[in-house]
Amino acid sequence: MSAEPAMRAAETAGESIVLRVSRYLPGRDAEPVPRDYEVPLREEWSVLDGLNHVKDVLDGSLAYRWSCRMGICGSCGMTVNGEPRLTCGTFLSEFAPGPVVVEPLRGFAVIRDLVVDIEPFLGKLASVTPWLVRNGAEPPPDAEFAQTPEQLGAYKQFSMCINCMLCYSACPVYALDEDFLGPAAIALAQRYNLDSRDMGAAARFDVLAAAGGVWDCTYVGECSAACPKGVDPAGAIQQYKLTAAMETVRRFLLPKGAR
Amino acid sequence: MAREGRAGPRRRPVEPFLWLLFSGGGMAAAVLVPVLVLLFGVVFPLAGGPPYDHLRAVAAHPLTRVALLGLAVLAFFHWAHRFRFAVEHGLGLGRLDRLIAPLCYGAALAGSAAAAHVLFLTL
Known part of the structure; x- marks a missing residue:
C-alpha cells in the first residue's frame, strides 16, 4: 500500500x-x-x-x-x-x-x-417482559395501531436506551447488590408500561416491586448522569415507585374480589 | 474474575409504605418548613409578629395540632428512611439491615410519640 x-x-x-x-x-x-x-x-x-x-x-x-x-x-x-x-x-x-x-x-x-460478562444484564432485561403484551387482544397482523403524539411522547424517551450498561456501572446500589434489577431494565419496563398499546403492567409489577426491584433504588441519579442517550432511568424509577406504591396501597385496601 | 456477591438490605413487604412516608415527608417538609422558618426565623423577629397569647391560641387549635403532628411524623419518617440508606449504602452496612432499619424507624416512632406528647399534652 x-x-x-x-x-x-x-x-x-x-x-x-x-x-x-x-x-x-x-x-x-x-x-x-x-x-x-x-x-x-x-x-x-x-x-x-x-x-x-x-x-x-x-x-x-x-x-x-x-x-x-x-x-x-x-x-x-x-x-x-x-x-x-x-x-x-x-x-x-x-x-x-x-x-x-x-x-x-x-x-x-x-x-x-x-x-x-453481560449475561446477568441480559437476564435482567428479559425478566421485565420487554415487549408489547396484548393478553389475547392481538390486532390483525396488517392492522395499524395508531397513537397520538401524546401517547408516543409518554414512553419515547425510555425507548432510546442502547443497552450499553453505563448506568449499571455508574449505579452505587448495583455496586453493592448485584441482584438489583437496575436502571436500564426498569426504564425498559416503563417504556412498555407507558405504551398505550401495552397490557402487561400487572405482570411487570410482580418483578419491579419484588425483592431487587425499584425499592432498592435510593435515587442517587448517577444512572441518568451517565446515560449517553438522555434516557433518564432515575426518573423512570422514581415514576414507577409512585405507581407501585399506589398499586400496593390499592391491593392492601381493596378486598380480594374487587381487585 | 467473578464479581464478589454481597448481601444487600433485606426487603420487606412494608417497603412501599415506608417509601410513601419518606416521599410524603420530603414533600411536606419542602412545602411547609420554609414557610415556618421564614415566619418564625425572619419575619416575626424583624417585623414583630402577633402577640404570644394569639400565637399560642393558634398553635393550640385542634387543626393546627393535627397539622403540626402530621408534619412532624412525616419528617421523622423521611429522616429515618434517608438515614437508614445513608448508613446501609454509604457505609456499606447493608447486611445489618435487620438491626439498622428497626433502629431508624423506631427512632422515628419515638420522635412521633414525643411530638404527640408535646402537641397534645403539654401545649
Missing part, C-alpha cells in the same frame, strides 16, 4: 498520548494489570480509535467490544479515567496530555481485558 509510509510519517511527527489499558487473561493473570501504549493524539480520534490503533499496530492480543463507532450499538462502554463512557464518543484530546486510563466497565465480571 503506497499510502502507508506517508501515514506512518505523519503519526511519528505528531503528538502522542499514553493509553493505560487494563489487561487480564484468565489463567495467566491473577488480576488485571495496567499496560501502557503510546498512540497518536489526533483531534478527531476517540478512545476507541486509540484502542483500534493498539490492536491493529501495537498488540493484536487486546480484547474489547465495539461495533458501530457512532453511539448506536452500545458495545464499547468502558471505564475511561474512572467514568463509565462510550469509548466511541469520548475523545483522546479530552484527556491530553494523558495518560488515558481504560478499564472494563465496573460492576461486571471481567472475561478478558476490557470484555465484561
Whole structure:
C-alpha cells in the first residue's frame, strides 16, 4: 500500500498520548494489570480509535467490544479515567496530555481485558417482559395501531436506551447488590408500561416491586448522569415507585374480589 | 474474575409504605418548613409578629395540632428512611439491615410519640 509510509510519517511527527489499558487473561493473570501504549493524539480520534490503533499496530492480543463507532450499538462502554463512557464518543484530546486510563466497565465480571460478562444484564432485561403484551387482544397482523403524539411522547424517551450498561456501572446500589434489577431494565419496563398499546403492567409489577426491584433504588441519579442517550432511568424509577406504591396501597385496601 | 456477591438490605413487604412516608415527608417538609422558618426565623423577629397569647391560641387549635403532628411524623419518617440508606449504602452496612432499619424507624416512632406528647399534652 503506497499510502502507508506517508501515514506512518505523519503519526511519528505528531503528538502522542499514553493509553493505560487494563489487561487480564484468565489463567495467566491473577488480576488485571495496567499496560501502557503510546498512540497518536489526533483531534478527531476517540478512545476507541486509540484502542483500534493498539490492536491493529501495537498488540493484536487486546480484547474489547465495539461495533458501530457512532453511539448506536452500545458495545464499547468502558471505564475511561474512572467514568463509565462510550469509548466511541469520548475523545483522546479530552484527556491530553494523558495518560488515558481504560478499564472494563465496573460492576461486571471481567472475561478478558476490557470484555465484561453481560449475561446477568441480559437476564435482567428479559425478566421485565420487554415487549408489547396484548393478553389475547392481538390486532390483525396488517392492522395499524395508531397513537397520538401524546401517547408516543409518554414512553419515547425510555425507548432510546442502547443497552450499553453505563448506568449499571455508574449505579452505587448495583455496586453493592448485584441482584438489583437496575436502571436500564426498569426504564425498559416503563417504556412498555407507558405504551398505550401495552397490557402487561400487572405482570411487570410482580418483578419491579419484588425483592431487587425499584425499592432498592435510593435515587442517587448517577444512572441518568451517565446515560449517553438522555434516557433518564432515575426518573423512570422514581415514576414507577409512585405507581407501585399506589398499586400496593390499592391491593392492601381493596378486598380480594374487587381487585 | 467473578464479581464478589454481597448481601444487600433485606426487603420487606412494608417497603412501599415506608417509601410513601419518606416521599410524603420530603414533600411536606419542602412545602411547609420554609414557610415556618421564614415566619418564625425572619419575619416575626424583624417585623414583630402577633402577640404570644394569639400565637399560642393558634398553635393550640385542634387543626393546627393535627397539622403540626402530621408534619412532624412525616419528617421523622423521611429522616429515618434517608438515614437508614445513608448508613446501609454509604457505609456499606447493608447486611445489618435487620438491626439498622428497626433502629431508624423506631427512632422515628419515638420522635412521633414525643411530638404527640408535646402537641397534645403539654401545649
